[in-house]
Amino acid sequence: MSDPVVDLIIIGAGPAGISAALEASAHGLEVVLLDEQGSPGGQIWRNVAQADTRTRQVLGSDYSAGQPLVEALLASNVRYQPNAAVWQVTEERCVHFLLDGKARVLQGRQLLIATGAMERPMPIPGWTLPGVMTAGAGQILLKSAALVPQGPVILAGCGPLLYLLAVQYLRAGIGIEALVDTSERRDVFKHSRQLRQALAGWRDLLKGLSLLATLKRAGVKHYRAARNLRVEGGRRAEALCFDSDGRAQKVWASLILLHQGVAPNIQISQSLRADHDWNEQQLCWVARRDSWGETSLPGIFIAGDGGAIGGANVAATQGRLAALAIAHRLQKIDACRLQALSKPWLQMLGRQSAARPLIDALYRPLAQNRIPHDDTIVCRCEEVSAGTIRGYVELGCLGPNQTKAFGRCGMGPCQGRQCGLSVTEIIAEHRNVSPAQVGYYRIRPPLKPITLAQLASERELETSTSSTPERSLS
Amino acid sequence: MPTETLFRRLQLADKYVQIEFEGTPLTVPADVSLAAALLTHDLGATRESAINGRPGAAYCMMGVCFECLVEVDGQANCQACLIQVVEGMRVRRQRGARDLLIGGQGDE
Ligand code: FES
Numbered sequence A: 001m002s003d004p005v006v007d008l009i010i011i012g013a014g015p016a017g018i019s020a021a022l023e024a025s026a027h028g029l030e031v032v033l034l035d036e037q038g039s040p041g042g043q044i045w046r047n048v049a050q051a052d053t054r055t056r057q058v059l060g061s062d063y064s065a066g067q068p069l070v071e072a073l074l075a076s077n078v079r080y081q082p083n084a085a086v087w088q089v090t091e092e093r094c095v096h097f098l099l100d101g102k103a104r105v106l107q108g109r110q111l112l113i114a115t116g117a118m119e120r121p122m123p124i125p126g127w128t129l130p131g132v133m134t135a136g137a138g139q140i141l142l143k144s145a146a147l148v149p150q151g152p153v154i155l156a157g158c159g160p161l162l163y164l165l166a167v168q169y170l171r172a173g174i175g176i177e178a179l180v181d182t183s184e185r186r187d188v189f190k191h192s193r194q195l196r197q198a199l200a201g202w203r204d205l206l207k208g209l210s211l212l213a214t215l216k217r218a219g220v221k222h223y224r225a226a227r228n229l230r231v232e233g234g235r236r237a238e239a240l241c242f243d244s245d246g247r248a249q250k251v252w253a254s255l256i257l258l259h260q261g262v263a264p265n266i267q268i269s270q271s272l273r274a275d276h277d278w279n280e281q282q283l284c285w286v287a288r289r290d291s292w293g294e295t296s297l298p299g300i301f302i303a304g305d306g307g308a309i310g311g312a313n314v315a316a317t318q319g320r321l322a323a324l325a326i327a328h329r330l331q332k333i334d335a336c337r338l339q340a341l342s343k344p345w346l347q348m349l350g351r352q353s354a355a356r357p358l359i360d361a362l363y364r365p366l367a368q369n370r371i372p373h374d375d376t377i378v379c380r381c382e383e384v385s386a387g388t389i390r391g392y393v394e395l396g397c398l399g400p401n402q403t404k405a406f407g408r409c410g411m412g413p414c415q416g417r418q419c420g421l422s423v424t425e426i427i428a429e430h431r432n433v434s435p436a437q438v439g440y441y442r443i444r445p446p447l448k449p450i451t452l453a454q455l456a457s458e459r460e461l462e463t464s465t466s467s468t469p470e471r472s473l474s
Numbered sequence B: 001m002p003t004e005t006l007f008r009r010l011q012l013a014d015k016y017v018q019i020e021f022e023g024t025p026l027t028v029p030a031d032v033s034l035a036a037a038l039l040t041h042d043l044g045a046t047r048e049s050a051i052n053g054r055p056g057a058a059y060c061m062m063g064v065c066f067e068c069l070v071e072v073d074g075q076a077n078c079q080a081c082l083i084q085v086v087e088g089m090r091v092r093r094q095r096g097a098r099d100l101l102i103g104g105q106g107d108e
Helices: A014-028 A055-059 A067-075 A135-145 A160-171 A192-217 A266-273 A312-329 A335-353 A356-362 A386-394 A402-408 A420-431 A453-454 B033-037
Strands: A005-011 A031-034 A079-081 A084-089 A095-098 A100-113 A118-121 A133-134 A148-150 A153-158 A178-181 A227-232 A239-244 A245-254 A255-260 A263-266 A276-278 A284-287 A300-302 A377-379 B008-010 B018-021 B024-027 B069-073 B075-079 B090-095
Touching: A005 A014, A005 A312, A014 A067, A014 A312, A031 A100, A055 A160, A067 A135, A084 A100, A084 A266, A100 A312, A100 A453, A133 A135, A135 A148, A135 A160, A135 A255, A153 A239, A160 A178, A160 A192, A160 A255, A160 A386, A178 A239, A227 B008, A263 A284, A284 B018, A300 A312, A312 A335, A377 A420, A386 A402, A386 A420, A402 A420, B024 B033, B033 B069
Parallel strands: A005 A031, A005 A100, A031 A079, A100 A300, A133 A255, A153 A178, A153 A255, B018 B090
Antiparallel strands: A084 A095, A095 A100, A118 A263, A148 B008, A227 A239, A239 A245, A276 A284, B018 B024, B069 B075, B069 B090
């Protein structure tokens, strides 16, 4: 019989979660890895174990790089549980989730949140029309369903993922109507302060530059410093209008993919009331963590993009470090061994993080695409516009929870995941204070749709099945 | 315009299944999410906002935005990007999402 309490519960099977699971399991911890998807890899390596050769070739080497880790996970002692939608986590590290529609609960001695990033909302006029999706959605469709655009497609916004998707579409033989870039035609070397730090991370930088060169060679129409983006269409997207090169432009397309970077998915850490800070460099909320990734709540760690945006390699390294700290906490390794084992990872983390400040500065999303004009819809679930939110501020609302009470903004099924950052920034700008003073939505469970009947049938996840390994203590 | 279908397969799928959307039979690749399957046909909006009837369709494909809500085999408010397509599924546009239980008890 196994203990109903497992050593470590990890939420999220992306680079951070898988790396942490493997490391922890190697030190003799009993690990349960819960993931919302049907197969491991997170969004970055989504479906990597099943993807066909053609899709892999289109997606490139950074994608296939995930395969060894995914295979190692599947061959390991880690109890990997796909299709698990976590709807509540408690401070006592009790995790409630839905598994094939059935409510299950699991208690962990330690907990690691590795839920990664979500795309930053890009609220421009017309962004709610069918035919407007995110660049991340385009990539997910490529990875998980081998789908590519059929008709004219525009990629608009800024950030490495936008260029990467453009290159992947080119490899797939898909023509791109236009790359509508909101970043400036800036000289990289103007950012000399960040550049010095970035030199250590030159590989990441070169990657960004070579993607751009590939697009140029392919003759993709690349508009720079695009402003005043607006999607036109009746019941579906028909064109993207914007200003660039001092002229008003209009490009016709049935599919418009938007992207302006990613932000940590903080739904769980916010629901736990862990301490968060506003990060002005990344324009998002980040949970406060020590160097191992532990939050303000003892025994609850965060690794990867769910903490702060660092990318897949940083996430994997942070996962290793958190797992080592947790193994030490549970007395599987002593302080000496912790230090020895973590040293190479810490050094690697330094190199992997070096280019980040420059990337953040180069691809900083424009204020006008984060804090839109009055008539742009911000909350898609409850159809609340930026102007309505400003109106509530004028009535005396100081933060998102008050505007929520006034206008249901953030109370729809997405629970503010989609509008949270926009609402905070709109209020901050209108009050002329910092986002830190405005705060974020108070997130309450359930974090996922759950019915009362499901709730009533909740029981413990069996951890005594044959798939759970006997603990091998070395 | 000849067609407004937004996505096509990079290459033929190994297997296809038949589903129904608003009573019309559709052939879609197997082993993909329901939202992905629907995107291979010219359907336009797959939901209508409960607030103002605004047409909506899958946006994020990763479970964040809830724009992909549809009715599947009589069950309302299914997140199409998070469920696999299954032979014989009967799918309808979601009209309104306000009765979705999420947060329903805890909001106030
Ligand atoms: S498309 Fe966003 S939740 Fe399904």
